[in-house]
Amino acid sequence: xxxxxxxISDVNTREKQFACDIAKVAAELEPLPINRDTTAxxxxxxxxxxxxxxxxxxxxxxxxxxxxxxxxxxxxLRRQKNVRKKLEAAxxxxxxxxxxxxxxxxxxxxxxxxxxxxxxxxxxxxxVMDQVVNLFLASMHKVANPAADTQGADAKNHxxxxxxxxxxxxxxxxxxxxxxxxxxLQRQRPLRFLDVGCxxxxxxxxxxxxxxxCDGLEYDSNTVTTGRRFLELLAPxxxxxxxGDALEFSGYGEYDVIYxxxxxxxxxxxxxxxxxxFDQAGPGTVLITAxxxxxxDPHSRDIHxxxxxxxxxxxxxxxxxxxxxxxxxxxxxxxxxxxxxVSNPGYWAPLLEVSALNGYYY
Numbered sequence: 001x002x003x004x005x006x007x008i009s010d011v012n013t014r015e016k017q018f019a020c021d022i023a024k025v026a027a028e029l030e031p032l033p034i035n036r037d038t039t040a041x042x043x044x045x046x047x048x049x050x051x052x053x054x055x056x057x058x059x060x061x062x063x064x065x066x067x068x069x070x071x072x073x074x075x076x077l078r079r080q081k082n083v084r085k086k087l088e089a090a091x092x093x094x095x096x097x098x099x100x101x102x103x104x105x106x107x108x109x110x111x112x113x114x115x116x117x118x119x120x121x122x123x124x125x126x127x128v129m130d131q132v133v134n135l136f137l138a139s140m141h142k143v144a145n146p147a148a149d150t151q152g153a154d155a156k157n158h159x160x161x162x163x164x165x166x167x168x169x170x171x172x173x174x175x176x177x178x179x180x181x182x183x184x185l186q187r188q189r190p191l192r193f194l195d196v197g198c199x200x201x202x203x204x205x206x207x208x209x210x211x212x213x214c215d216g217l218e219y220d221s222n223t224v225t226t227g228r229r230f231l232e233l234l235a236p237x238x239x240x241x242x243x244g245d246a247l248e249f250s251g252y253g254e255y256d257v258i259y260x261x262x263x264x265x266x267x268x269x270x271x272x273x274x275x276x277x278f279d280q281a282g283p284g285t286v287l288i289t290a291x292x293x294x295x296x297d298p299h300s301r302d303i304h305x306x307x308x309x310x311x312x313x314x315x316x317x318x319x320x321x322x323x324x325x326x327x328x329x330x331x332x333x334x335x336x337x338x339x340x341x342v343s344n345p346g347y348w349a350p351l352l353e354v355s356a357l358n359g360y361y362y
Contacts, residue, residue, distance in 0.1 A: 007062040014055040019347035021048040026350035033329035062087045103360040112328040115177035115307040141165050144200025144230040155220035163199030166261045178257045178286045179210040183359050184327035185284050194255040196246050197263020201227040208238045210334045215240045246273045252280035261290035270294045283314025331359025
């Protein structure tokens with residue numbers, strides 16, 4: 001039993017060292033990519049890699065020793081069982097290495113990528129899977145708002161557009177870019193998203209892949225009724241559909257990301273809506289304007305373009321450019337719909353947390 005106790009002691013020592021080395025890697029990943037010491041990060045990661053190899057070898061030797069040993073007596077058997085349990089637990093914790101290695105390796109590369117990788121419609125011939133996805137998206141739009149082709153008299157008289165299904169392919173790229181911008185801004189969780197003129201709420205649901213709280217603002221009462229039923233069925237804890245007027249809404253300042261795609265029919269009303277958003281939105285709010293801004297001189301309001309129809313509020317042109325450069329170095333991964341956190345992450349927790357802040361998720 002002395003040999004086994006020594007193995008356990010060695011495993012404990014190796015595990016503590018590995019945990020310390022992983023924490024050092026996490027510390028090197030804390031600065032934004034443009035401020036990071038790449039050499040120090042590579043050195044810390046190399047040390048952790050070596051430490052992991054030694055720990056894995058130590059665990060393997062311990063399990064082999066137990067398998068080959070012959071012990072007798074109830075006390076000795078119980079002790080051996082506890083030792084095996086400890087070694088198996090250490091082995092299980094170490095299994096995250098493969099996935100963690102991939103996200104750290106991606107952060108070591110530090111290759112900037114554009115916020116929008118596909119600013120125009122794809123020209124390749126649609127595959128069967130593309131057609132299936134488009135069919136399901138069209139079906140969800142119909143379920144969320146069965147009367148999408150019609151409009152209530154109040155909404156029509158108010159100058160509201162019909163529920164226009166903006167292409168999900170382009171929308172998904174825009175919210176991915178907005179998520180990376182929020183990471184570059186180091187915005188605190190939960191990240192909040194608003195779709196102005198959301199219709200039945202399919203874009204609100206889609207936004208849950210990137211943001212924690214996703215709301216929609218809709219004027220047409222019938223659409224609100226069906227949209228709420230749709231969102232309550234699929235994402236009741238993350239999504240909310242608000243019945244209200246975009247020209248009178250007073251909650252724009254509560255959101256990190258605001259999206260709209262021609263919710264109103266006339267230029268004057270769209271201008272009035274934009275001005276209301278500008279007045280309320282705090283510095284660093286990301287605006288996704290799928291149809292473009294109608295304000296002639298957004299720079300005079302400290303609104304600057306980051307990519308295509310994505311803007312940021314309350315910053316100088318130089319500050320906006322710096323945020324854009326930083327965002328291009330953030331990871332392209334997103335939390336995902338209904339993503340479950342790693343249970344009992346143990347010594348991996350600091351590395352997983354800081355990687356998520358950099359746009360890399362396990």
